Amino acid sequence: MKFDTPAGANPIDKMTVIGRPTDRIDGPAKVTGTAPYAYERHDVAPNQAYGFVVGAGVARGTIRSIDLADAEAAPGVIAIVTAENAGRLGKGRMNTAKLIAGPDVQHYHQAVALVVAETFEQARAAANLVRVDYQRVPGRFDLDAELERAPLVGGDSNEGSAAPPVDEVGDFEGAFAAADVTLDERYTTPDQSHAMMEPHASIAAWDGDQLTLWTSNQMINWGVGDVARTLQIPKDKVRLISPFIGGGFGGKLFVRADAVLAALGAKAAGRPVKVALTRPMMANNTTHRPATVQRIRLGAGRDGRLTAIGHESGSGDLEGGQPETAVAQTKLLYAGANRLTSMRLAVLDLPEGNAMRAPGEAPGLMALEMAMDEMAERLEMDPVEFRVINDTQVDPEKPERPFSQRNLIGCLRTGAERFGWDRRNAKPAQVRDGDWLVGMGVASAFRNNMTMTSGARVTLEPGGRVIVETDMTDIGTGSYTIIGQTAAEMMGVPLEQVEVRLGDSSFPVSAGSGGQWGANSSTAGVYAACVKLREAVAQRLGFNSTDDLDFTGGQVSAGGRSGQLTDAARDGAITVEDKIEFGDLGEKAQQSTFGAHFVEAAVHRMTGEIRIRRMLAVCAAGRILNPKSARSQVIGAMTMGAGAALMEELAVDKRFGFFVNHDLATYEVPVHADIPHQEVIFLDEADPQSSPMKAKGVGELGICGIGAAVANAVYNATGTRVRDYPVTLDKYLERLPAVA
Amino acid sequence: MASPLNPDVSRRGVIVGSAATVAAGGTAPLNAQGPRMTTPPGPTLPVQFKVNGEDRRLDLDPRVTLLDALREHLQLTGSKKGCDHGQCGACTVIVNGRRINSCLSLAVMHEGDQITTIEGLGTPDNLHPMQRAFVVHDGYQCGYCTPGQICSAVAVLDEIKDGIPSHATADVTDRPRATADEMRERMSGNICRCGAYSNIIEAMSDVAGTRA
Numbered sequence: 001m002k003f004d005t006p007a008g009a010n011p012i013d014k015m016t017v018i019g020r021p022t023d024r025i026d027g028p029a030k031v032t033g034t035a036p037y038a039y040e041r042h043d044v045a046p047n048q049a050y051g052f053v054v055g056a057g058v059a060r061g062t063i064r065s066i067d068l069a070d071a072e073a074a075p076g077v078i079a080i081v082t083a084e085n086a087g088r089l090g091k092g093r094m095n096t097a098k099l100i101a102g103p104d105v106q107h108y109h110q111a112v113a114l115v116v117a118e119t120f121e122q123a124r125a126a127a128n129l130v131r132v133d134y135q136r137v138p139g140r141f142d143l144d145a146e147l148e149r150a151p152l153v154g155g156d157s158n159e160g161s162a163a164p165p166v167d168e169v170g171d172f173e174g175a176f177a178a179a180d181v182t183l184d185e186r187y188t189t190p191d192q193s194h195a196m197m198e199p200h201a202s203i204a205a206w207d208g209d210q211l212t213l214w215t216s217n218q219m220i221n222w223g224v225g226d227v228a229r230t231l232q233i234p235k236d237k238v239r240l241i242s243p244f245i246g247g248g249f250g251g252k253l254f255v256r257a258d259a260v261l262a263a264l265g266a267k268a269a270g271r272p273v274k275v276a277l278t279r280p281m282m283a284n285n286t287t288h289r290p291a292t293v294q295r296i297r298l299g300a301g302r303d304g305r306l307t308a309i310g311h312e313s314g315s316g317d318l319e320g321g322q323p324e325t326a327v328a329q330t331k332l333l334y335a336g337a338n339r340l341t342s343m344r345l346a347v348l349d350l351p352e353g354n355a356m357r358a359p360g361e362a363p364g365l366m367a368l369e370m371a372m373d374e375m376a377e378r379l380e381m382d383p384v385e386f387r388v389i390n391d392t393q394v395d396p397e398k399p400e401r402p403f404s405q406r407n408l409i410g411c412l413r414t415g416a417e418r419f420g421w422d423r424r425n426a427k428p429a430q431v432r433d434g435d436w437l438v439g440m441g442v443a444s445a446f447r448n449n450m451t452m453t454s455g456a457r458v459t460l461e462p463g464g465r466v467i468v469e470t471d472m473t474d475i476g477t478g479s480y481t482i483i484g485q486t487a488a489e490m491m492g493v494p495l496e497q498v499e500v501r502l503g504d505s506s507f508p509v510s511a512g513s514g515g516q517w518g519a520n521s522s523t524a525g526v527y528a529a530c531v532k533l534r535e536a537v538a539q540r541l542g543f544n545s546t547d548d549l550d551f552t553g554g555q556v557s558a559g560g561r562s563g564q565l566t567d568a569a570r571d572g573a574i575t576v577e578d579k580i581e582f583g584d585l586g587e588k589a590q591q592s593t594f595g596a597h598f599v600e601a602a603v604h605r606m607t608g609e610i611r612i613r614r615m616l617a618v619c620a621a622g623r624i625l626n627p628k629s630a631r632s633q634v635i636g637a638m639t640m641g642a643g644a645a646l647m648e649e650l651a652v653d654k655r656f657g658f659f660v661n662h663d664l665a666t667y668e669v670p671v672h673a674d675i676p677h678q679e680v681i682f683l684d685e686a687d688p689q690s691s692p693m694k695a696k697g698v699g700e701l702g703i704c705g706i707g708a709a710v711a712n713a714v715y716n717a718t719g720t721r722v723r724d725y726p727v728t729l730d731k732y733l734e735r736l737p738a739v740a
Numbered sequence: 741m742a743s744p745l746n747p748d749v750s751r752r753g754v755i756v757g758s759a760a761t762v763a764a765g766g767t768a769p770l771n772a773q774g775p776r777m778t779t780p781p782g783p784t785l786p787v788q789f790k791v792n793g794e795d796r797r798l799d800l801d802p803r804v805t806l807l808d809a810l811r812e813h814l815q816l817t818g819s820k821k822g823c824d825h826g827q828c829g830a831c832t833v834i835v836n837g838r839r840i841n842s843c844l845s846l847a848v849m850h851e852g853d854q855i856t857t858i859e860g861l862g863t864p865d866n867l868h869p870m871q872r873a874f875v876v877h878d879g880y881q882c883g884y885c886t887p888g889q890i891c892s893a894v895a896v897l898d899e900i901k902d903g904i905p906s907h908a909t910a911d912v913t914d915r916p917r918a919t920a921d922e923m924r925e926r927m928s929g930n931i932c933r934c935g936a937y938s939n940i941i942e943a944m945s946d947v948a949g950t951r952a
Contacts, residue, residue, distance in 0.1 A: 027875035028867060030883030031890060033818015033858035040817035075782045120812065121803040122782075197822045197830055197884040197933050246820070246884025247933050279823035476882030476934045632878045632936060639935025664827035664931060671928040671937075673908075677920070678938040 001528035003451075004583025006688040011551065012527065012623075013686075017488040017495055018693075021628040025500065026244075026480045035244045038216040039201035039276045044241075045212075048203060049078055051116045051265040051275035052123035053257060054130045055109035055285055056101050059657030060139035060349045063102050063112065063132055070129040071115055076122030079268035080130070081114040086264050092226030094254040096321045096352045099230060100261070105134065106318060107351040108658035109284035114261040116269045139349030140316075141657040143291055146346035147314040153345035155323040159250070159515030160450040160697075161360030163328045166342040169397050172297075175308035175338035179299025182308075183375045187296065187367035188724045189326075190649035191659065192289040193282070193667050194356050198246020200286060201276035204262035211266075212239045215259050218248040219512035220471040224505045226255040231263060242503035245513075248475040249640070250355035253514050256286050283351070283662035288650060290315040290324045290353030292363045296371040299338075304381045306336035306390050311368060316348035324353065325360035329446045329704070330368055332590060335392035349657055355514070357640060358700035361447050362707070366644065366725055369443035369708030373715065382426065383442050383712070384416050384596075395590050404589040404689040407620040408444060411596035414681060415442070415618040419598040428719035429737050436602040437737070438613070439717025443705035445595030445617065449687075449696040450517035451586060454525030455508030455579030458487060458533045462573060464554060464566040466491050468529075469501045472510035472522040476636075477699055478629030479513070479522060485626060486523040486693070490530035492551030492565065508577055516593070516697025519625060524580040524691035532576040540568040585689045593621040593696050597638070597706045601713035608733045610714055612642055616679040617706070622687040622696030630698050635678040637702025643670045644703075645710035647726050789853045791816065792860030802848050806840075807831045809847035810857060818858035818887045822931070829930030832888035832895075833857045839895035841929075858887035861894065870894050873943035881934030889930045893944050896926045900948075918948035 012018055029035035042048070056063075068080050083089070083102025091098050101110040113130050117123035140146050152165035176182060202215040211233070217223045220240050228235040245252060258275045265273035277285055292315045299308030315324035327341040356362070376386035388409050395401040416422070424440040425431050431438040456470040468487050474480045484498040491498075501507065511521035538546045538558055545559040554565050568574065585591075600614040617634050624630045647668040650659040661667045680702075686694035707725065715721050720735045784799040791814060798813055807824075810816045810833070819842055822830030826844040833842045834856040862868035870890050873879070880886040897918060905912040908925035916922055923944050924937070932940065 023875050024878065026883070027880075028864035028871075030880055030886050031858075031867065031871040031874045032862055032864050033816075033820075033887040034864060035883055036817070037820075037884060039821075040811070042815045042817070119801060119804075120808060121801045125803075195933055197828065197882065197931065198820070199822070245882060246822075247882040249933070276821070279825060279827070476880075478881075628878050629881075632881055632934075632939060635938050636881055636935030639937060640933070663825060664823050665825070669931060669933060670935070671931055672924040672941070673928040675924075675935070675937040677941070 001531065001578055002581050002583060003691060004585065006585065007692045007694055010692050011490055012693055014489065017485045018625055019623065022481055022485060022495065022626050024478060024481045024629060025484050025495065026474065037198055037244050037246050038203065038214050038242065039274055041203050041214045044214055045203065045205040045272035048272045048274050049116050049118060049269050050120045050123045051114045051262060051273045052127040053111050053261060053275065053277060053281060054113040054115065054127050055281050056105045056112050057132065058105055058134045058136045059108040061105050061134045061136040063105060064135050065133045066113065067131040071126040074122065074126035074129055076118040077115060077126045078118065079116045079265060081261060081264045081268055082112065088232055090229045090232050092230050092255050094222055094226055096318050099257045107284065107349060109281050111257040111261060111285060114265045114275065116265045116273050139657045140347060141350060141652060141654045143293065143316045143346060143348065146316055146348060147293060147344055150314060150344040150346035152342055153323050155325050155343060157325045157355055157359040159355050159359050160448040161325040161328040163325050163331060163341055163343055167331060168340050170338035172308050172310050172338045172340035176297055176299040176310060179307050180302045181300050181378050183298045183371055183378060185296055185371060185374065185723060187294045187370060189292045189363040189366050190725060191291045191652065192356060192644060192648050193650055194249040194251030195664065195667060195669055196247030196249055196251055199277045199279060199282060200252065200256045200258040202259040202262040203272060203274040204266040205272040206266055210237050211263055212241065213259050213263065214241045216245045216252055217242045218245065218252045218473050218475055218514055220473060220503060220505050221509045221512065223255050227259060230255065230260050240505045242473055245473055245475040248513065249357045250359065250514065251286055253355055280663045283650060283659045283667060287352045287354035289356035289359065290317060292324050292326045294326055294367040296367055298371060298375045300375065300379060304379050304386055304389050306334055308338045309334060309336040310340040312342045314344040314346065316346040317353040319347050321353055324363060326364035328360045329364050331397055332395060332592065333444065333446050334390040335396055339396065350652065357637065358447055358703045361704045362644065365443065365446065365705045366707040369705050370711055370723065373712040384412050384421060387444055388412055402589050404591045405685060405687045406592065406594060407683055408594040410683050411594055411618040411620050414683065415596040415598050415616055418681065419616045421598065424716065428716050433602065435605050437605050437717040438600065438602045439713045439715065441599045441709045441712030441716055443597045443709035443712060445597055445701050445705040447516060447593050447697065447701045447704045449591040449593055449690055450515045451582040451691060452511035452517045452521045453579055453581050454511035454521040455577065456526045456529040457508050457575060457577040458529045459573050459575040460533060460537065460569045462569045464493060464497060466493055466498045467501065468498065468526055469507040470510045470522060470525060471503060471505055471507045472518065473503045473513045475513045477513060477518060477633060478626055479518060481629060482519055482523055482625040483526050486526045487530055490527060490534065490551065492553060492555065508579065516700040520691050520693055520695040520697060523625060523693050527692045528578040528580045529576055532578045533574065536574050536576055537565065537568040540574065580691065589689055591690055591696065593698065593701045595619040595701050597709035599709040599713040601710060601717055603714060603717045606739055608729050608736055610646060612674065612710060613676055615676060617702055618681045618683065619698060619701055620683040620685055621698040621701055622685050622690055623694040624682045625693065625695050627682060630682065631680045633699045634680045634702035637700060638678055638706045639670050639675050641703040641706030642675065642710055644725060645707040645727055649726050785848045787848045787851055789850045789855055791855045792857060800847050802846065804847045805843050806845045806847045806850055807842040810842065816857050816859050820884050820887060822885065829892060830885045830888040832891045832930060834891055834895050839892050858891055861890065870947050873946045877939045877943040877946065879940040879943040880936050885930060885932045889932060889940055892927055892930045896923060897944065897948050899926065918950045920945065
């Protein structure tokens with residue numbers, strides 16, 4: 001199905017299943033521990049051996065030799081894989097660094113070897129006996145220093161966030177120089193780790209030259225392609241199965257060392273092999289969100305209208321990598337005639353930087369929305385009003401191009417009212433509650449809506465059961481449920497009558513899970529397949545016309561005739577397949593999602609301890625397919641954003657070139673005690689330009705802006721501004737208001 | 741395949757059997773040295789405990805953690821390995837009525853213990869009230885930390901009922917109550933990176949009969 005004109009009325013509009021807060025259909029499996037994750041598939045292949053990964057002990061250099069003698073002689077060892085004995089390997093299209101080091105080492109903890117043994121304990125013990133002799137060479141590990149000579153580079157996060165090296169509209173420098181009120185500040189965000197709860201894990205089994213990988217991967221079809229490219233085998237010899245994924249956040253968009261080494265280990269051992277990265281390997285072996293250094297310049301008239309918006313960002317990555325597109329949202333978020341964005345990319349020899357939840361926008365808005373807060377104060381304006389008067393209904397760089405829908409003002413106004421924003425004291429450090437200084441902060445949320453081709457196969461079985469198969473993944477996002485809801489709505493059956501099968505490369509290729517495109521695109525693909533199934537049903541029932549086809553409560557009707565859905569499959573199941581393909585609607589009008597974050601924070605007047613007391617997000621993101629799981633996506637993103645604001649930072653060892661705090665005790669993420677009750681409001685929307693579902697992405701919107709909202713609340717509480725994230729005690733304790 | 745679920749098959753038997761399979765199987769390893777027999781397994785220790793009410797006897801490498809005994813040897817994979825270092829709580833199980841991080845405990849230390857895992861709390865067709873509450877309140881997303889959260893949640897409510905104070909208890913001479921702050925404090929060893937905390941506290945409050 002081609003989607004190239006805005007959706008008219010369609011069966012989804014009935015919203016008898018879609019749009020209702022619905023318990024997850026995979027919920028009972030998850031809460032009983034019976035949902036199988038990658039490393040747990042004892043059932044799929046007999047006689048599995050255990051692989052343990054050895055990571056490089058240097059950041060940059062060459063492997064002179066590897067002494068495997070002791071490891072090979074250790075109890076239980078079956079095989080050891082290294083680059084030397086692995087045969088010729090390619091590199092995945094989505095990988096910047098090779099997944100296996102040798103002879104060169106590109107980053108710390110890059111995989112050097114896999115030790116395969118009968119048991120996990122034996123593999124681990126033997127891995128400690130692998131002795132690698134490195135020739136270490138100096139590397140580039142200091143972002144600030146490297147940015148001084150870094151070139152301007154454009155980039156695309158492949159997740160809906162892109163910007164050219166330099167983008168100028170109007171006369172930025174002139175307008176900034178002439179503005180009544182200006183701001184020129186530097187903001188930094190650190191390297192961050194996805195730290196999903198399930199480590200990257202795979203079980204590999206070969207049947208002749210056919211490889212099956214039970215793995216944990218967000219993008220099945222990308223994964224198949226990159227496994228094939230890396231192992232230099234045909235794509236049709238690779239099958240990926242990934243029905244449950246213990247968190248991804250972008251860290252499992254790509255094939256990682258666990259999958260490739262499991263495949264090589266299984267080949268070497270002649271039997272299935274399972275591999276999980278250990279927690280301490282994850283931060284350096286896999287990808288991370290790159291640190292940024294951002295300069296923001298804003299110029300406005302006394303009336304608060306922005307006349308100049310400048311946002312320049314620098315980040316680093318391995319040779320051949322990509323910039324963090326932190327300036328992308330600044331091209332679209334606020335009005336202003338004179339604009340400048342630019343990005344610099346330094347080469348660093350740290351582990352590979354890549355997509356993490358809302359790449360670009362998450363760190364970009366941490367800076368921009370703090371700058372907006374500072375600018376509002378300089379203008380003596382309310383930060384909500386300042387954002388409202390700088391709203392734009394068209395692409396500010398191309399005024400002839402509208403937004404498909406844009407209700408940022410509604411988000412800000414609704415949120416202000418519901419949060420009690422009018423109780424905020426505009427002057428910071430004025431509100432006390434016992435020993436706590438209390439403040440409120442606001443920020444806009446913005447993230448583009450991406451659409452991606454997505455296919456599905458649907459079957460109507462005798463008895464009326466509907467089966468949906470697609471290689472779409474559910475990484476906690478709720479895909480199982482919204483896909484089931486879509487099929488139930490389209491076929492006029494209760495949700496319980498739909499079975500959803502996901503995450504298998506033998507199913508039709510879907511959009512996959514990334515860039516908050518998954519929900520809208522994958523359900524639109526299921527919609528397309530169901531339209532075909534409805535027509536096939538009508539034909540089986542002998543209907544001449546399909547014009548006013550209606551499927552409700554197991555009944556099918558059209559042109560004054562009606563029949564039973566089950567009768568259509570009485571003589572055999574009907575299976576159809578289709579995909580949704582998107583035309584150029586996204587170019588004609590800008591499709592984006594909007595929100596507003598409100599935070600109340602308290603800071604202890606003596607110890608400086610920060611507590612988040614209240615959080616509210618208001619979102620305008622098209623039709624919400626399942627308000628229950630969509631709300632969870634938003635509160636989860638708000639939680640990760642609170643971590644970014646207050647604690648998350650991969651500490652770089654600039655001498656040896658690695659992230660020092662590479663586990664969950666030292667890379668701090670929010671825990672229960674850090675997060676209060678969270679509120680989310682979805683504005684009632686349906687965007688006919690996004691897809692037949694009229695939905696948009698929401699999974700990343702929640703992390704966009706929230707970091708700044710937290711930091712702005714801390715500022716309002718204390719009058720102390722910290723522009724280097726995370727906002728930790730060492731950066732502000734000295735500057736807190738004097739204790740009387 | 742010899743099943744570790746079958747207590748009549750010794751671990752040694754499984755290993756010897758599989759090693760023989762490798763040697764006879766003949767798929768050439770990529771290693772230049774060619775196929776090799778594995779060296780004999782190291783010593784094992786017998787251990788006996790009850791898991792979810794069932795007697796289990798295992799002969800284990802003494803390095804095997806309780807978590808890996810459950811996941812790899814008994815194939816009870818509901819308990820999760822998130823860090824293997826006691827930093828995340830995904831492996832939480834209830835031993836003799838108290839929750840522990842099963843990754844921080846060697847299996848052979850648990851002779852005679854009563855162990856309850858997520859599988860022992862309920863099944864998809866017969867959910868424990870806490871499991872039901874997690875579904876209703878959407879107290880999870882990816883589901884990987886969920887069994888640990890639920891085991892912890894069940895044990896936390898018992899701890900509060902038993903009058904055990906926490907850092908968040910205002911007056912340790914009073915009986916603690918299942919307030920949101922009490923539960924958040926006690927649950928803080930169970931990390932949820934998807935960020936379902938707000939919903940988990942609602943689920944627990946629902947079961948505790950209190951308001952979040």
